[in-house]
Amino acid sequence: MSRFRLPDFPWDSLADHTAKARAHPDGIVDLSVGTPVDPVPPAIRDALASVSDIPGYPMTHGTPELREVAVEALRRRHGVVGIDPAAVLPTIGSKELVAWLPMLLGAGPGELVVIPELAYPTYEVGALLAGAQVLRSDGLTALGPQKPAMIWLNSPSNPTGRVLGIEHLRKVVRWAQDRGTVVVSDECYLALGWDAEPLSILHPDVHGGRLDGLLAVHSLSKSANLASYRAGFVTGDPALVRELLAVRKHAGMIVPRPVQEAMTVALADDELLAEQRDRYAARRTVLRKALQDSGFRIDHSEAGLYLWATRDEDAAATVGWFAERGILVAPGTFYGPKGGQHVRVALTATDERVNAAAERLAA
Numbered sequence: 001m002s003r004f005r006l007p008d009f010p011w012d013s014l015a016d017h018t019a020k021a022r023a024h025p026d027g028i029v030d031l032s033v034g035t036p037v038d039p040v041p042p043a044i045r046d047a048l049a050s051v052s053d054i055p056g057y058p059m060t061h062g063t064p065e066l067r068e069v070a071v072e073a074l075r076r077r078h079g080v081v082g083i084d085p086a087a088v089l090p091t092i093g094s095k096e097l098v099a100w101l102p103m104l105l106g107a108g109p110g111e112l113v114v115i116p117e118l119a120y121p122t123y124e125v126g127a128l129l130a131g132a133q134v135l136r137s138d139g140l141t142a143l144g145p146q147k148p149a150m151i152w153l154n155s156p157s158n159p160t161g162r163v164l165g166i167e168h169l170r171k172v173v174r175w176a177q178d179r180g181t182v183v184v185s186d187e188c189y190l191a192l193g194w195d196a197e198p199l200s201i202l203h204p205d206v207h208g209g210r211l212d213g214l215l216a217v218h219s220l221s222k223s224a225n226l227a228s229y230r231a232g233f234v235t236g237d238p239a240l241v242r243e244l245l246a247v248r249k250h251a252g253m254i255v256p257r258p259v260q261e262a263m264t265v266a267l268a269d270d271e272l273l274a275e276q277r278d279r280y281a282a283r284r285t286v287l288r289k290a291l292q293d294s295g296f297r298i299d300h301s302e303a304g305l306y307l308w309a310t311r312d313e314d315a316a317a318t319v320g321w322f323a324e325r326g327i328l329v330a331p332g333t334f335y336g337p338k339g340g341q342h343v344r345v346a347l348t349a350t351d352e353r354v355n356a357a358a359e360r361l362a363a
Contacts, residue, residue: 005128010121010334017323024326029357031287031346032328034158034305036225038279038350041272044224047265048258058257060249062090062233066264070218070233073267078190080202082211087238089245090255090263093230094188094219098122101215102130102150104247105182105240111149118160118335120186123152136336140175150182156189156198156303159335159344163196163303169206177213182240188219188232191273192280195302202236211237222305222348223273224266231255231263280305283347283354290358291345299342307345308332318343325360 014032021028061067067085074080091097099122102113113127117136127134132149135142151172155164176183185201192198199206202216215236221227235241248254255263266272288298288307296309311318315331322329322343330346332339349357 006125007121011330014319014328014330017319018328020320020323021326021328024360026326026356029327029349029353029360031349031357032330032344034222034346034348036222036227037348038225038276040225040229041266041269043269043272044226044262044265048229048262051258051261054257058254058260060089060254061086061245062088062255063257063260063264066090066260066267069264069267070235073270074200074202074218074235076270077273078200078203080200081204082209083202083235084238087241088233088235089241089248090260091217091232091234092253092255093221093227094186094217094232095122096230096253097217097232097234098186099126099129100253101184101244102126102132104244105150107132107149112146114143114148114151116152116154116157116336117338118157118332119152120154120158121334123154123186140172147179148181150184151176152184152186153201154186156192157300158186158189158304159306159330159332159339159342160299160308161301161304161306163193163198166199166205169199169201170208173201173207173210173214177210180213182213182215184215184217186217188217188222189304190218191223192277192305193303194281194284198303212239213237215240220263220266223276225276226262226266229259229262231259231266233263279351280347283349283351286354286358287345287347290361294361305347307347308342309345310342312341315340315343325363327357327360 067088070088071083071085107130109131111132113132114135114137115123117138124134187200190198201214215234217234219232291309296311299308301307315333319331330344332342
């Protein structure tokens with residue numbers, strides 16, 4: 001544990017399994033992380049290069065064009081309306097925002113941050129960096145009379161692919177707004193609904209016209225293959241976004257100008273998004289069938305980039321079983337104690353590697 005009381009980085013613990021999987025005669029199939037493998041579309045690369053000769057500092061708030069196109073993309077793709085472009089703030093990917101958001105919004109010692117029972121590890125890390133307490137809960141009953149500083153939602157979920165229904169979202173929003181609690185919705189997988197249609201917390205059917213205390217986090221890493229660009233944004237309550245902008249100006253948390261241009265093109269092009277969705281859908285079909293034919297049950301997984309698989313055995317044993325076949329997956333324990341009998345299988349491998357995994361499972 002570091003002086004911030006941070007847990008060890010989970011993926012470091014996979015070193016032995018990684019070595020075993022790499023020893024497979026046909027090489028490793030790495031399905032343990034959600035790292036994009038498909039090419040960055042040429043139009044996005046051209047946009048990046050088009051402003052590479054601008055020597056001045058970029059705007060922390062982002063270009064007006066970027067903010068406007070983000071608002072339009074949310075409207076077209078997700079039915080989100082009523083967002084002022086001034087309430088859009090580009091971020092250096094989504095992970096840095098997740099890690100620093102509790103601190104940036106003033107949460108600290110003695111305050112409570114609520115995260116899902118099965119959650120992206122950085123939610124917990126962000127609360128610990130701020131010195132706040134962490135509670136894992138998927139419902140409000142466990143909170144009792146407490147008034148958290150922040151509640152994290154994640155729909156579609158990483159790792160489970162679970163989609164939260166509209167009534168659940170409404171209930172959390174009303175509860176939090178009545179208590180002055182900030183609700184932050186991680187919507188990085190919102191465009192990847194398969195068996196269910198995910199809904200943004202900023203959709204008017206959820207918040208009923210009140211944006212106070214609500215923030216939504218978005219990323220272009222998965223939808224446009226821009227993980228290496230570090231391209232994301234946060235939007236929602238204008239007052240909260242203004243607060244974040246003021247702090248980020250002081251802290252130098254600025255998205256590089258070429259990346260802002262690339263984001264503008266990516267958010268404007270729905271065809272590029274559709275093409276990437278099709279790639280992931282095809283890989284999902286192959287892996288889902290291969291896992292089920294091998295005796296695994298797929299829980300949730302109705303959206304997102306992962307299959308949440310189990311054979312009702314210890315997750316470590318399952319990870320080892322996959323590694324013997326040259327396949328690396330992530331144990332559910334990375335995401336919380338309730339993941340002890342599941343593994344997370346990512347769709348982010350090339351078609352060739354996905355097919356290789358299916359063949360090995362069939363054998």
